[in-house]
Amino acid sequence: MALVPLMVAVGVAWAAVTDNMFPTANTGSSCALGMGHPPCQTDNREVYFYMDSSGEYKLESEDRSTVNAAIDGEYRPTDLAFHYDSSPVFEGSGETDIIYQEGSTGLPDSVAGRTWCNARGGTRYNCDQQYIRIRGNGEYNYARVCHETGHAVGLQHGDYASPQLSKTDSRLGCMVTPSAGHSDLGSNNRDNINATY
Ligand SMILES: [Zn+2]
Secondary structure (H helix, E strand, C coil), rough: CCCCCCCCCCCCCCCCECEEEECCCCCCCCCCCCCCCCCEECCCCCCEEEHHHHHHHCCCCCHHHHHHHHHHHHCCCCCCEEECCCCCCCEEEEEEEEEECCCCCCCCCCCCCCEEEEEEECCCCCEEEEEECCCCCCCCHHHHHHHHHHCCCCCHHHHHHHEEEEEEEHHHHCCCCCCCCCCHHHHHHHHHHHHHC
């Protein structure tokens, strides 16, 4: 009688539908600074974030609650550890990872929110500091915070994923576009995050 070899799974099973974590086969391979590029990874699993509390890009208390709710609901259950940084750092090699802003300066009329890197991290894939700017007046909602926060940790739209998916494919969770279409991060994005950090 023949012995049937058993396949033993080691580590975490990869169940993701697509690779949508920067870099993919459909993005460049180096993090680019400024708006309009595929978003880069953050520089490690300890994610420090800040919400502008004065000036042009100040978040109102309702927006702050929305950011906290989306982080609590969607990102704390991942392997990323989010920490509020009440003394944000904007220079040097260890800047606060994500700066949330409310505003529309620099956003095309058709765009509700943008995420961009303004300081490279320690590798070509990652970023030391990402900015998230989302319009006010009802646009600062849970699904959009989930979407832009996904970009700030390296998640891409469907057309930059590998294999590519329709940008509205529901398996992209809150990374669908238009960006307020889905509220939940979903298993594909969670698997990509947990495989990376
Ligand atoms: Zn987007």
